[in-house]
Amino acid sequence: MKASEIFKMEIWKNCRDVPYLTLAAVIGGIGWLLSIVNLILSKASENSHTPAISQGIVIVxxxxxxxxxxxxxxxxxxxxxLLSTDYRNRVLNLMVASGVKRIHLYFAKIGATILSTVVIMFVMASVPVATFLLGKTGIIYYLFKEFNMxxxxxxxxxxxVFMYLATLVTLCFSVILLKGNYLSILVTWAIQQVCGIVAAPIFMLVMQSADASQNPNASANAMVLISIVLYIVEILIFGCLSAYLMNRQNL
Incomplete structure (x- = not known):
């Protein structure tokens, strides 16, 4: 089985994960209600309805x-x-036993997981934001007029983006390391803390060399650039480690 076929199969399976898709829909609905209440609250503030404002703040x-x-x-x-289900259901054993290459399985699995998660997060965020902006047509006009990236x-x-991708790749490494155990989330958190400790001296050197007191904007931009580079390094390191573990692991 080719990697592209495994990827399509994983996407098909993720699209039918009813419990989590339902949860995402509920959370998206709460976000939509939040945008509606914000619109009502903004209208009430324009009309100086103090009781409605106080109640709206609590609800918001x-x-x-x-x-x-x-x-x-x-x-x-x-x-x-998504990453741990096949471990716990022992689906990986069957797929590897049927002749599927482990490296193809790894890249298809992590690619489908990242794509599914990003799409769901985008839909969940875009619906409330679009609702709020459509309710404030003046804001939409201003954004299109003054928008400057x-x-x-x-x-x-x-x-x-790279921070979130690095977290997902590290999570994949933890899941493979613990063979699908839910403690992987704690291992991921611990790895992120260690990465932060390792990166701290680098940030200190950047702050000193950039002279933050003289040029704070340049120092902040340098910190962001260094962060992006470190996240890319983290993705490469834990991506390679994950692939190595997948190839060597006794499923």
Missing amino acids: TILGVLTFLGYLVVAFLYPLH DSETILYLLMF
């Missing part, structure tokens, strides 16, 4: 906390579930 706070926690669950527990914004977006 509750919905905001629920939405934030829900996004964390989907962002990290959903890929953990400068280099700093691009750098920060790239840093966020």
Whole structure:
């Protein structure tokens, strides 16, 4: 079986993971309610309805906390579930025994997991944001008129993307290391902490060489660039380690 066929099979399977897709829909619905309440609250503030504003702030706070926690669950527990299910169901044993190459299985699995997670996160975030912007047509006009993607914004977006990809690759390594155990999430957290400790001296050197007190913007940009490079290194290291473990592991 080719890697592309395994990838399509994994995507097909992920699209039929009803419990987590239902959870994502519920969390997306809460985010949509949050955007609706924000619109109502903004209208009430324009009309100086003090009681409605105080009640709206409480509702926004509750919905905001629920939405934030829900996004964390989907962002990290959903890929953990996708990566560990085949281990716990012993599907990997059957696929390898049927002649599927382990390296093809690895890349198809992690590729399908990343794609599925990113698509779900994008849909969950885009629906509430689009609802809020459509309710504030003036904001949409202003965004299209004044929108300017400068280099700093691009750098920060790239840093966020590579940070999340590095976390997913590290999570994949932890899942393979522990053979699908849910403690993989704790191992991933521990690895991230170690990576942060290792990166700290590098950031200190950058801060000293860039002279943050004289040019804070240049120092901040340098920190972001270094972060991106370190995340890429983390992706390469743990991606290679994951592939090595997959090839050597006794399934």
